[in-house]
Amino acid sequence: MAMPTIKAVRAYTVRGGGADYHDTQGYHWIDDHIATPMARYEEYRQSRRSFGINVLGTLVVEVEASDGTIGLGVTTAGEIGAFIVEKHLSRFLIGRQVTEIEKIWDQMYFATQFYGRKGVVVNTISGVDIALWDLLGKLRGEPVHALLGGPVRDELQFYATGARPDLAKEMGFIGGKLPLLHGPAEGDEGLKKNIEKLADMRSKVGDDFWLMYDCWMSLDLNYSIRLAQKAQEFGLKWIEECLSPDDYWGYADLKRNVPKGMLVTTGEHEATRWGFRMLLEMDCCDIIQPDVNWCGGITELIKISALADAHGKLMVPHGSGVYSYHFVITRHNSPFTEIIMSAPNADEVRPAFSPLLLDEPVPVNGRMKASALDKSGFGVRLNPEVQLHRPYAS
Known part of the structure; x- marks a missing residue:
């Protein structure tokens, strides 16, 4: 036919x-005094929405x-x-x-x-x-993962990004990634608070649970190195997106200067095979983190993943829900994946695109069976109760 x-x-x-996911109302951990490039201005330090992250x-x-x-x-x-x-x-x-x-x-x-x-x-x-x-x-x-060659493992493993790694451990995740709360503009006192937060979480989750810091493009090279060195004592697994996405040279320096065994990760705000080629050829990081919704879609993610594999690097996509799950389960160099805790207090697992999409699978005890992804296409549909606006009908 x-x-x-x-x-x-x-x-x-x-x-x-x-x-x-920043387009929320009321309190949410994802908007609560998180270090950003705009935190150098005190009036934009408390809330990311204040400088327009949700516009x-x-x-x-x-x-x-x-x-x-x-x-x-x-x-x-x-x-x-x-x-x-x-x-x-x-x-x-x-x-x-x-x-x-x-x-x-x-x-x-x-x-x-x-x-x-x-x-x-x-x-x-x-x-x-x-x-x-x-x-x-x-x-x-067929499910999209079948179009991509089919699963290479029976299930996905997840780490959780959110303000409560201790709760993430109780939910069965393999690790928890914390938002960095204080940037260079808050000086040594802010750096001390970042380390104290990490130490507190380490005491709550024990030695074997992964802890990572998401720095969201907010640091300079010197601060990043100091943070990594001080965090080594508390078993920080990786330090993520410390610098501007355009500072490939800074990332290369950072990777050379972090403590041995600590990983440098980035790529959430990078795009296309050409951007990731820079990160890989300049040896800027250990793990690249493209977001399939931002990097060029599935078609480009295929190319980015192949580049990473050829360079001996892992590719762990930024939390893009079911769209990344279908890809990750088909690739050996994507051994685990991320879920962003969308509950305001990071205390429960919710679908990534709720309430917009229905039928989104979610991990159970930090895992997701490949069979949860077996509906045709991506297996999700629009929620008919969500109001759509079409501003530019052809």
Whole structure:
């Protein structure tokens, strides 16, 4: 039977939850005095929302085939992304065979290169690409992981990112990644508090549980090295995204100067094979952490993973929910994965994109069976109770 063609592309925006997990109201650990590049300004130190981390909101992309089957993708790009999809990228999809994913990606990327290359444009391309893989899986009646070659293990292992690694241990996770609370602008006193927090958590979780620090682009090289050296006593497994994503030279220096056995990780805010080529060829880190919703989608993640494998590096995607689970379970150099604790107090496991998506699998006791990912496509659907807005109908 002939493969259907693409007959429609639609882009919607959503506020409050979804792909933009910072788009929340009220107290949330993810917005509580976390070190950022803007923390050098006291007025933006307490809350990441104060400097606009949640301004974009969620982009939802639907790609409809000629037989009526719909593929779904989500990312963080909001109304800007909706404009790009409807007014620019749609021309590369309408009328195409659903299987032309590689060609479509190539044309979307190079047609936007004069105003894109990274950031919101590549986020948007990622959302479209994810929708195409979802659509192809549905049309073939297979999960995306089967399209990628199939599982190489029977289950996924998770570490949890959140403010309460002690609770994460009780929930069965293999490790807990803490947000760094204090940056260089808070001086030696802030550095002391960071180490005290780590020491407190180590005392609560014991010696064998992984503890990591997520520094979210907030540090300079000197502070990063000092933090790593002081954290060694408390068994810090890795130090993550210390520097600006553009400071490849700084990351290379950092990797050379952290204590032996401590890992350097980064890549959450990197994009495409070219950005990750810089990280890998300059030996900037031990683990790369692309986000499939931001780095270029599944199509680009395949290339990034192969580059990492050829360089002998692990690839552990940033917490992008079911979209990364389908990929991680097919790759030997992705031996575990991340879940971001979306509960305000990091005290329960919730689906990554709730309330936007339904049927998202979640780990149980820090594990997820491969069989939990066996529905066609990515196995998720839009929540009909979530209000969608389509600002730029073609």
